[in-house]
Every structure is written in structure tokens, then in C-alpha cells.
Amino acid sequence: TKQHGRNGYTFYQRQMHENLNNKLTLQNKLRNALKDNEFHLSYQPQINSDSEKIVGIETLLRWQQKELGNIPPSVFIPLAEELGVIVDIERWVLTESCKQRKAWLDSGHDVGRIAINISAIHFNNNLLSSIIAALEASELPAKYLEIEVTESCFIENIEEAKKKLQEIKAHGITIALDDFGTGYSSLSYLTKLSIDTLKIDASFIQKTPENPKDCQLVKTIINMAESLSINIVAEGVENKAQQGFLSNNHCNTHQGFYYYKPADAESLFSQMSPASNS
Numbered sequence: 001t002k003q004h005g006r007n008g009y010t011f012y013q014r015q016m017h018e019n020l021n022n023k024l025t026l027q028n029k030l031r032n033a034l035k036d037n038e039f040h041l042s043y044q045p046q047i048n049s050d051s052e053k054i055v056g057i058e059t060l061l062r063w064q065q066k067e068l069g070n071i072p073p074s075v076f077i078p079l080a081e082e083l084g085v086i087v088d089i090e091r092w093v094l095t096e097s098c099k100q101r102k103a104w105l106d107s108g109h110d111v112g113r114i115a116i117n118i119s120a121i122h123f124n125n126n127l128l129s130s131i132i133a134a135l136e137a138s139e140l141p142a143k144y145l146e147i148e149v150t151e152s153c154f155i156e157n158i159e160e161a162k163k164k165l166q167e168i169k170a171h172g173i174t175i176a177l178d179d180f181g182t183g184y185s186s187l188s189y190l191t192k193l194s195i196d197t198l199k200i201d202a203s204f205i206q207k208t209p210e211n212p213k214d215c216q217l218v219k220t221i222i223n224m225a226e227s228l229s230i231n232i233v234a235e236g237v238e239n240k241a242q243q244g245f246l247s248n249n250h251c252n253t254h255q256g257f258y259y260y261k262p263a264d265a266e267s268l269f270s271q272m273s274p275a276s277n278s
């Protein structure tokens, strides 16, 4: 309905104006979110489907805005990249995550590496120095850290990306390639960049085992990773049928609601039985 408003604005113009205002408001709030203490971290375990032990934990950033409530990462991460505040935010994520992993280490919880999502902007902007600062502040040994990157980190300059990854890996940190299959997916990345772990995107897992084409695709990715000696993690495992399909096809590291929903450290800690110590 293209009705004219009182001041001659069309409905659409008013809507546009409102959207712009909302965006400006959100931008201002995001600029202040770190100093206003509005971020917190959620943690989601990765499970070995045979032993059912926790073999890794991914950190997921949460923004609980005082007036607007919970804003999803799919909204605020791209905005933080646009605003140039993503590096500062992820430095905080790195440090807090490493401190949390160190606390689990000190209390005897053997939960593998802590895996942290990194934006392409941060990857290309002194990521290694952020990592080193976080490890120093937390006193966490580097062998408990994994970095999750996406293919978007590599498109600008693959040789440069290779150098950066080698520097990071030289410290004993591992590299996971996130959302595999959804991005630019040049298979040469896998061999050129010595990726340690490949995370099959949840969208491919979702329709297994019902959809034969998706099953075939997932099996092909698993076999390819196996033949390249790359670890594989299935994301978004939601039910027993998916769990069974993946396990039967030699994919034994699973992450998803079937096992654990992302939760804050305290509630995850209370769910972790002493049996998860080893």
C-alpha cells in the first residue's frame, strides 16, 4: 500500500527512514557494547560419538543489549565488521575463552581444545598478535586452542593466508575450516593451507539420512577429508538418525543440539560430570 503520509512521505519512505534510524541506533549501541559489558560467551561441546566424551568446545559470542534484548550474531557480526569494531570484540572473545579453558584445565576437566570463530577482517589484521596476547593473559598453553576460519579469509591472497596460517600453527594451535561447502569452496585450500579440521556445514547434515543426495555429498566430504588426513566435525547434529548415519560413515566428531545446546560456562560446567575428567 503506497499511501501518502501527512508530510508527503510515502509509506516506503517512512519505512526506509525508520530502518535507517534503527540501524544507526544499533550501530551506536554496538560501538559501546564492549565497554557496557553487554557481551557474554556461550559454549558448545564437540563430542566423540563412540566414547561420548567431550573432545572440543566452540565459543559462541552473545550480545544481550540492555534495551533491545538479545541480538543474534548473524545480525551483529556483519555490523561489527562494517563498523571496524570486530577486531576489538574478538580480542575480548579470545582472551575470555582462553581464561575459561584455563579454568577448566585447572579444575581437571579434559575437554580438548577451545575453538574460536575468527572474522576474515581479524584474520587479515594481526590475528597472531591477538592470539599471543590472549594466551599470555590467560596462561593457557597453545595446544588447547583452535581457530575456526572460513574460506572468506583466503580469497584475498592465498599466499599471504598460507604464511599467516603457518605462523599460527607453528605455536601448536590448530586450524578448523568452518561452514565447509557453503562458501567459495576451492578444494585446493585444503591441501595448500594444511587445514587440520574441516567442519561440514549444518545445512548438509540437516537432511541426512532421508535425502539420498545429501547423504552422498556428506559421505564424499568425509572420504575426501579421510584421504587427506584431515579431521572432520559434523555441525548441527540434531537427532539420533543423523548421529547414526554419521557414525556409520566414519564421522565420529559431532556438534549439535542432539548432544548439547550452547550454554554459559557455569551451566555447562554443572552438566559436566566428573566422568568427563580423564
Ligand code: C2E
Pocket: 044, 059, 060, 061, 062, 072, 073, 074, 077, 090, 093, 117, 118, 119, 178, 179, 202, 235, 236, 237, 238, 255, 256, 257, 258, 262
Ligand atoms: P557457526 O560458527 O557455524 O556456529 C554454529 C551455529 O549453529 C551457532 O549459531 C550454534 O548455536 C548453532 N547450532 C549449534 N548446534 C545446532 C543444531 O543442532 N541445530 C541448529 N539449527 N543450530 C545449531 P549462533 O550461535 O547463532 O552463531 C551463528 C554464527 O555467528 C556462527 O556460526 C559464527 O559464524 C558466528 N559467530 C558466533 N560467534 C562469533 C565470533 O566470536 N566471531 C565471529 N567472527 N563469528 C561468530
Ligand code: CA
Pocket: 058, 117, 148, 178
Ligand atoms: Ca564456527
Ligand code: CA
Pocket: 178, 179, 199, 201, 202, 235
Ligand atoms: Ca559452522
Ligand code: CA
Pocket: 179
Ligand atoms: Ca556460520
